[in-house]
Amino acid sequence: MVCRAKRLRVNFELLGEIDRIEVIAEGHGVRIRRFLRRIYGGRRWQKMKGEALVRLDEGRIRTAEIHWYEAHAIGRREFKISRVYPEA
Secondary structure, rough: OEOOOOOOOOOOEEEEOOEEEEEEEEHHHHHHHHHHHHHOOOOOOOEEEEEEEEEEOOEEEEEEEEEEEEOOOOOOEEEEEEEEOOOO
């Protein structure tokens, strides 16, 4: 899956499962819920975060904190990288 990251403005590819998943916001706390409903439909959108192994544009593989939006029967949408962790 190739995703467009808005914050760091890089393309990235998820290389595995997303771990340490948490809900950041739900319901009225999701700022762009009107946009999400208009584009994708669905109800009860949640903003989620988790960590995953990603391949960045330049080919580097890093662990990154990923943010996305999710709704029942719609799935995960609007992926972006929030933070890239340094190489261990």
